[in-house]
Amino acid sequence: MTALETASVPAATATPALACRGLSKRYGDVVAVEDVGFAIAPGQAYGLLGPNGAGKTTTISMLVGLLRPDSGTVLVGGVDLAADPTRAKAKIGYVPQEIALYPELTGRENLRFFGRLFGLPRRRLAARIDEVLDLIGLTDRADTKLGTYSGGMKRRINIGAALLHRPEVLILDEPTVGVDPQSRKAILDGVERLVEEGMALLYTSHYMEEIERVCERAAIIDHGRIIADGTRRELVSLVGTADKVELVLDGDVETAFAKLRAVEGVVEAARTGASSVRLIAEGGRYLLPALITAVEGSATVTATQVIEPDLEATFLHLTGSTLRD
Ligand SMILES: Nc1ncnc2c1ncn2[C@@H]1O[C@H](COP(=O)(O)OP(=O)(O)OP(=O)(O)O)[C@@H](O)[C@H]1O
Numbered sequence: 031m032t033a034l035e036t037a038s039v040p041a042a043t044a045t046p047a048l049a050c051r052g053l054s055k056r057y058g059d060v061v062a063v064e065d066v067g068f069a070i071a072p073g074q075a076y077g078l079l080g081p082n083g084a085g086k087t088t089t090i091s092m093l094v095g096l097l098r099p100d101s102g103t104v105l106v107g108g109v110d111l112a113a114d115p116t117r118a119k120a121k122i123g124y125v126p127q128e129i130a131l132y133p134e135l136t137g138r139e140n141l142r143f144f145g146r147l148f149g150l151p152r153r154r155l156a157a158r159i160d161e162v163l164d165l166i167g168l169t170d171r172a173d174t175k176l177g178t179y180s181g182g183m184k185r186r187i188n189i190g191a192a193l194l195h196r197p198e199v200l201i202l203d204e205p206t207v208g209v210d211p212q213s214r215k216a217i218l219d220g221v222e223r224l225v226e227e228g229m230a231l232l233y234t235s236h237y238m239e240e241i242e243r244v245c246e247r248a249a250i251i252d253h254g255r256i257i258a259d260g261t262r263r264e265l266v267s268l269v270g271t272a273d274k275v276e277l278v279l280d281g282d283v284e285t286a287f288a289k290l291r292a293v294e295g296v297v298e299a300a301r302t303g304a305s306s307v308r309l310i311a312e313g314g315r316y317l318l319p320a321l322i323t324a325v326e327g328s329a330t331v332t333a334t335q336v337i338e339p340d341l342e343a344t345f346l347h348l349t350g351s352t353l354r355d
Pocket residue numbers: 057060061062063080081082083084085086087088089204
């Protein structure tokens with residue numbers, strides 16, 4: 031079961047770790063972000079899912095105080111970012127897409143450098159670096175030069191740097207783009223651990239599998255606007271409850287196809303090959319026995335696949351384009 035499926039709605043009374051309302055930003059004629067708003071409770075992971083250019087990075091830049099919004103407000107742990115930027119920013123750990131680290135220093139030395147920048151006292155910092163290295167799974171490589179690290183390991187050090195000052199909110203902008211599978215796993219595992227420990231997380235990605243795994247709730251963002259938000263269940267229900275059912279048949283496929291089309295619940299049917307058909311069916315996963323029975327006497331079903339609606343399907347449904355366009 032994914033995080034999105036087990037979501038619980040946070041108590042309305044809790045102060046959100048991060049909240050924004052009415053955020054908008056234009057670049058000349060380009061509306062990069064328009065009227066974006068959401069709230070993330072402590073211990074909750076919130077996803078921003080959208081294709082490249084949807085406005086995710088612009089949104090984040092406004093949330094972390096790097097870009098002044100044309101309009102809208104940002105509250106970090108109840109602190110207004112515009113009114114008290116120092117206190118608000120101290121609660122945020124931000125990991126940008128670009129990696130900015132020192133290749134001649136070791137992983138540990140890079141973390142020490144960033145810790146000193148944050149003004150963390152030397153003794154507390156050493157212990158905190160050990161904790162962070164454990165969390166990002168790089169204790170073993172901590173004392174080798176960063177220049178020898180893979181892209182994914184560098185990204186993990188970048189995440190570690192953002193965690194040193196124990197932020198209340200972690201903001202990750204496409205953290206797994208271009209990283210190796212081992213680092214991807216380490217990043218996702220580490221992030222899940224942090225959320226379990228009570229950190230609020232904002233996670234942007236155009237990989238819907240990651241959003242589904244990590245985030246309780248998500249917003250689908252396209253052309254700068256949030257076009258839908260909610261739990262996975264709420265989001266996919268926008269597509270309807272129909273499943274895609276693919277069958278491979280052996281026998282008189284033409285007759286079997288005609289019989290399948292007539293089964294109650296089948297809303298669409300297409301031949302996808304000499305012996306294969308694709309059906310769109312309400313509750314398709316429960317309809318399989320009826321489909322198999324329906325073709326008896328004409329053909330036998332030799333393989334089946336049921337594809338339930340996912341966030342990708344939701345995105346396609348809402349925007350008419352795929353996430354990876
Ligand atoms: N500095 C800028 N000047 C002009 N236009 C910009 C600028 N930054 C972003 N844009 C435009 O604003 C829109 C949103 O861009 P943004 O980078 O926020 O999208 P994104 O979802 O983060 O995509 P990506 O993952 O590719 O960064 C795009 O149309 C982009 O071209």
